[in-house]
Amino acid sequence: MNLVDVKKVVLTGDRPTGPLHLGHYVGSLKNRLELQESCLQYIMIADSQALTDHADDPQKIKEHVFEVLLDYLAIGIDPCKSIIFVQSLVKALPELTLYYLNLVTWNRLKHNPTVKQEILQKGFGESIPAGFMVYPISQAADITAFKAHLVPVGADQLPMIEQTNEIVRRFNALYRAPILIEVEAVVPKQGGRLPGLDGKNKMSKSLNNAIYFSDCPEVITHKVMSMYTDPQHLRVEDPGKVKGNPVFYYLDCFDPDKEKVASMKEHYSKGGLGDFQVKKHLNEILIEFLRPIYEKRLFLSKNREALVDILKQGTLQANIKAQQTLKEVRTAMGFNYW
Amino acid sequence: MNLVDVKKVVLTGDRPTGPLHLGHYVGSLKNRLELQESCLQYIMIADSQALTDHADDPQKIKEHVFEVLLDYLAIGIDPCKSIIFVQSLVKALPELTLYYLNLVTWNRLKHNPTVKQEILQKGFGESIPAGFMVYPISQAADITAFKAHLVPVGADQLPMIEQTNEIVRRFNALYRAPILIEVEAVVPKQGGRLPGLDGKNKMSKSLNNAIYFSDCPEVITHKVMSMYTDPQHLRVEDPGKVKGNPVFYYLDCFDPDKEKVASMKEHYSKGGLGDFQVKKHLNEILIEFLRPIYEKRLFLSKNREALVDILKQGTLQANIKAQQTLKEVRTAMGFNYW
Numbered sequence: 144m145n146l147v148d149v150k151k152v153v154l155t156g157d158r159p160t161g162p163l164h165l166g167h168y169v170g171s172l173k174n175r176l177e178l179q180e181s182c183l184q185y186i187m188i189a190d191s192q193a194l195t196d197h198a199d200d201p202q203k204i205k206e207h208v209f210e211v212l213l214d215y216l217a218i219g220i221d222p223c224k225s226i227i228f229v230q231s232l233v234k235a236l237p238e239l240t241l242y243y244l245n246l247v248t249w250n251r252l253k254h255n256p257t258v259k260q261e262i263l264q265k266g267f268g269e270s271i272p273a274g275f276m277v278y279p280i281s282q283a284a285d286i287t288a289f290k291a292h293l294v295p296v297g298a299d300q301l302p303m304i305e306q307t308n309e310i311v312r313r314f315n316a317l318y319r320a321p322i323l324i325e326v327e328a329v330v331p332k333q334g335g336r337l338p339g340l341d342g343k344n345k346m347s348k349s350l351n352n353a354i355y356f357s358d359c360p361e362v363i364t365h366k367v368m369s370m371y372t373d374p375q376h377l378r379v380e381d382p383g384k385v386k387g388n389p390v391f392y393y394l395d396c397f398d399p400d401k402e403k404v405a406s407m408k409e410h411y412s413k414g415g416l417g418d419f420q421v422k423k424h425l426n427e428i429l430i431e432f433l434r435p436i437y438e439k440r441l442f443l444s445k446n447r448e449a450l451v452d453i454l455k456q457g458t459l460q461a462n463i464k465a466q467q468t469l470k471e472v473r474t475a476m477g478f479n480y481w
Numbered sequence: 482m483n484l485v486d487v488k489k490v491v492l493t494g495d496r497p498t499g500p501l502h503l504g505h506y507v508g509s510l511k512n513r514l515e516l517q518e519s520c521l522q523y524i525m526i527a528d529s530q531a532l533t534d535h536a537d538d539p540q541k542i543k544e545h546v547f548e549v550l551l552d553y554l555a556i557g558i559d560p561c562k563s564i565i566f567v568q569s570l571v572k573a574l575p576e577l578t579l580y581y582l583n584l585v586t587w588n589r590l591k592h593n594p595t596v597k598q599e600i601l602q603k604g605f606g607e608s609i610p611a612g613f614m615v616y617p618i619s620q621a622a623d624i625t626a627f628k629a630h631l632v633p634v635g636a637d638q639l640p641m642i643e644q645t646n647e648i649v650r651r652f653n654a655l656y657r658a659p660i661l662i663e664v665e666a667v668v669p670k671q672g673g674r675l676p677g678l679d680g681k682n683k684m685s686k687s688l689n690n691a692i693y694f695s696d697c698p699e700v701i702t703h704k705v706m707s708m709y710t711d712p713q714h715l716r717v718e719d720p721g722k723v724k725g726n727p728v729f730y731y732l733d734c735f736d737p738d739k740e741k742v743a744s745m746k747e748h749y750s751k752g753g754l755g756d757f758q759v760k761k762h763l764n765e766i767l768i769e770f771l772r773p774i775y776e777k778r779l780f781l782s783k784n785r786e787a788l789v790d791i792l793k794q795g796t797l798q799a800n801i802k803a804q805q806t807l808k809e810v811r812t813a814m815g816f817n818y819w
Contacts, residue, residue, distance in 0.1 A: 190816070191579060198583035199655060201814040208818065231816060237575035241529060241619070244612035245536035252611050273590050274583035277615065281579070317537060451819045476539040478528070478569060480546065481789045 153178050154291035154326075156187030156230070159207035160197060163214035164353035165429075166346030169337040169396055172218055174295050174329070179224040185289045185461060186220065188212065188454075191231040192281060195274040196265060212450055214356045217440035222453045228461035229454055230285065235462070235469035239284035240277070242472065246313045247280060247306075255279050257302045283307040287323045288465035295329040297336070304328040320475035322468075337396065342371035342389040359437060360430050367426040372418045379417040390421050398428045491516050492629035492664075494525030494568070497545035498535060501552035502691035503767075504684030507675040507734055510556055512633050512667070517562040523627045523799060524558065526550065526792075529569040530619060533612040534603060550788055552694045555778035560791045566799035567792055568623065573800070573807035577622035578615070580810065584651045585618060585644075593617050595640045621645040625661045626803035633667040635674070642666040658813035660806075675734065680709035680727040697775060698768050705764040710756045717755040728759050736766045 155175055157163065163172070178184050188211055193204045208229060215227060230236065252258075258279060262271055279302075286294055286307050294304060304326060311323040336345045339352025346353045354366050372390050376383035385391045385408045394404045407424070410416040443450070473479055493513060495501065501510070516522050526549055531542045546567060553565060568574065590596075596617060600609055617640075624632055624645050632642060642664060649661040674683045677690025684691045692704050710728050714721035723729045723746045732742045745762070748754040781788070811817055 194580070194583050198580075201656075201816055205815050205818065229818060231576075231811075232818070234572055234576065237579045238569075238572065241575045241578060241612060241615075242532070242536075244615055245532050245610045247611045248607070249609040249611050249614050250607055269586070269588055271587040272583045273585045273587050273615070273618065274579060276587050277579075277582055277611070280611070318539075455819065473569075477543050478539055480543065480567060480570070481793065 150181070150183045151292040152290055153182045153184040153293045153295070154187065154286050154289050155184065155295050156189050156285075157211055158189045158193040159204050159211045160193050161207060161348040162210050162355045162357050163218075164346055164348070164355045165393075166337040166339070166353060167214075168218065168356075170297060170331060170335040171295050172215075172220075174331060174335075175225070176219050178293075178295070179221060182293065184225040185291070185464075186215065186225050186227045186457075187230050187285060187461075188227070189230045189285075191236070192278055194231075195272055195278045195281075196267075198272060198274070208454075209447070209450055210357070212454065213440050213444055216443050216450075216453070217356055217436045222457060226457045226460045227453060228457040232458045233288070233461045233465050235288055235465035236281065236284045239288055239465075239469060239472065240281045242476070243280050243283050243310050243314070244277065246310055246317070251306075251309075252276055252279070255302055255306060257300060260299070279303050279306045280310070283310045286326050287311060288468045289461070290324050290464075290468060291326050292324065293329050294326050295331070298330050301328055301330070314472075314475075318475040318477075320471075322471045322475045338389040338392055340366055340370050340389065342387065354429070354433070356433065356436050356440060358433070360434055363429055363433055364426050367422050367429060368419075370422060370425075372421070376411075376418060380414050382414040383411045383416070383418075385412055390418070390425055393425055394421075394428065397432055398425075488519070488521045489630040490628055491520045491522040491631045491633070492525065492624050492627050493522065493633050494527050494623075495549055496527045496531040497542050497549045498531050499545060499686040500548050500693045500695050501556075502684055502686070502693045503731075504675040504677070504691060505552075506556065506694075508635060508669060508673040509633050510553075510558075512669060512673075513563070514557050516631075516633070517559060520631065522563040523629070523802075524553065524563050524565045524795075525568050525623060525799075526565070527568045527623075529574070530616055532569075533610055533616045533619075534605075536610060536612070546792075547785075547788055548695070550792060551778050551782055554781055554791070555694055555774045560795060564795045564798045565791060566795040570796045571626070571799045571803050573626055573803035574619065574622045577626055577803075577807060577810065578619045580814070581618050581621050581648050581652070582615065584648055584655065589644075589647075590614055590617070593640055593644060595638060598637070617641050617644045618648070621648045624664050625649060626806045627799070628662050628802075628806060629664050630662065631667050632664050633669070636668050639666055639668070652810075652813075656813040656815075658809075660809045660813045676727040676730055678704055678708050678727065680725065692767070692771070694771065694774050694778060696771070698772055701767055701771055702764050705760050705767060706757075708760060708763075710759070714749075714756060718752050720752040721749045721754070721756075723750055728756070728763055731763055732759075732766065735770055736763075 175184060188208050190204050190208055194201060197204055282303055283306060296304060308325045311325050314323050315321050339346040339350055341352040344350050344352060354363055370390055373384040373388050391408055398404050407416060407421060513522060526546050528542050528546055532539060535542055620641055621644060634642060646663045649663050652661050653659050677684040677688055679690040682688050692701055708728055711722040711726050729746055736742050745759060749759060
């Protein structure tokens with residue numbers, strides 16, 4: 144057994160439908176920077192999955208494949224450590240999806256809690272794309288193709304992991320071959336949900352309340368200075384609320400000087416510390432963190448060829464692994480014709 | 482433009498879940514023997530589709546892939562004229578299926594009349610495999626991958642063709658590229674449904690009322706002699722019913738001497754012609770037709786390598802064509818990354 148074999152395998156990724164932001168960092172990217180040091184990490188740019196509710200705009204998805212890649216590289220995902228690949232270019236995945244669809248009942252698909260909630264959010268009405276209903280099974284294909292041990296997800300995604308493990312157990316039992324392995328969800332501590340600039344919702348592109356890795360320092364300053372704080376904190380000398388105040392939540396996440404944050408919170412609560420001062424400090428902290436990311440991103444974006452090379456390399460490695468799993472799956476089923 | 486381009490393209494095939502019989506001959510194989518002379522005919526052994534309701538027994542499907550191939554070759558399908566291939570080995574098909582699933586609503590899938598009827602027949606109850614609900618979309622992938630102009634189907638399969646054409650129109654409109662072509666159903670004259678030996682239902686493996694190409698002459702004689710006829714025709718001198726009498730239906734299909742058949746029908750109707758005599762004649766006609774098929778089948782079955790070669794060649798050709806279509810589809814969608 145060599146070292147690669149002992150490493151845990153991680154599958155993670157993003158739908159390329161928009162640029163990544165600080166919410167992604169807190170929710171998953173930070174985790175991935177750690178995981179790439181200790182695990183064999185596959186990071187999937189899920190263009191096929193994005194199509195399930197963006198079939199009318201694949202061009203947008205294509206553009207964001209490269210934007211998301213730039214975000215990854217800029218924050219420190221290292222293509223020598225993590226395997227970054229494009230989902231639709233891994234040819235074994237749709238075939239695995241179709242085999243797994245035979246192991247799941249129609250009723251089970253309908254009753255996936257995550258999908259049910261997403262359908263409401265997306266306002267499909269009566270026109271739910273069939274591909275969207277099927278995407279949890281594609282996810283099972285993604286996860287099992289790489290024999291992932293760990294999948295970092297938000298708590299709302301736990302039913303997807305359960306669906307995958309149901310398929311794993313059913314496949315292994317039906318074909319009497321322990322080919323597929325059950326996967327474990329890794330849920331971030333503290334929920335991993337960064338509130339948006341509006342302080343009301345989680346940070347999200349669609350709510351227009353996000354700070355992006357592609358934002359230049361001026362834009363970041365403007366966004367920070369217009370952040371929601373405690374609406375009752377009208378005068379500097381008034382006591383202010385720290386709880387539910389996103390400015391302090393951000394400081395908790397990004398200011399390494401925990402003592403200073405604690406003393407600012409105390410001061411703010413008692414009164415005498417103005418929002419402007421707190422925001423000014425947060426702005427410095429965020430600019431310090433985000434400026435090198437922004438600059439690295441800008442630099443990398445000028446060399447499209449290098450980006451293509453990274454995706455090609457990663458996709459090649461992903462194909463080798465997924466193809467091997469598909470071969471084992473077909474052999475277990477007895478679908479090896481010659 | 483060369484000759485191949487002007488030929489119409491046909492897609493047809495069978496699910497390898499059992500041996501083929503005379504019902505298949507009347508319903509489609511006879512047609513295919515003609516079509517292979519004038520068209521570019523793809524014949525698909527639909528193992529993936531068979532899995533949608535036989536996921537628990539892929540071994541059976543695998544065995545029947547070769548049985549069905551033997552049936553094809555024995556009745557005269559010529560692998561130099563028709564392209565015979567294994568569905569699950571054409572790697573572009575699942576990917577096309579997933580793209581098309583995004584163009585169909587969940588409600589539309591549920592309301593496919595053919596699928597609804599098949600669900601009742603198969604007695605799935607509450608446990609309908611999701612893959613089974615999705616198979617009309619896989620069929621659309623099969624048909625469009627080869628840019629088929631014609632698909633020979635039974636009348637009950639017309640909703641499947643309509644589903645395919647809906648996808649074709651939606652794809653071409655959405656991606657503003659006339660890549661896919663609409664297909665035409667070819668429904669056999671007289672419905673193309675041969676009654677079974679029981680005279681009550683259509684010939685079908687599951688009803689145990691079929692004469693197979695793999696039946697030896699002794700078995701055929703036994704089956705013919707025990708066929709259902711007119712149950713009121715007790716004595717030779719009694720008048721007998723020709724209508725609904727499968728023995729005469731078979732003679733209509735297989736006896737080239739139409740005058741003789743007409744005179745036998747008249748004699749039988751008036752009385753004086755015994756069932757034994759009619760069956761004896763039918764037996765001779767069927768043995769004459771089926772014995773060379775049986776012997777060719779037996780001979781071919783001894784050379785497994787040659788069979789594998791035929792499937793490999795056909796599957797290679799099918800892959801080339803389907804891959805080309807997939808490339809066009811991805812380009813139309815803008816999913817060409819480099």
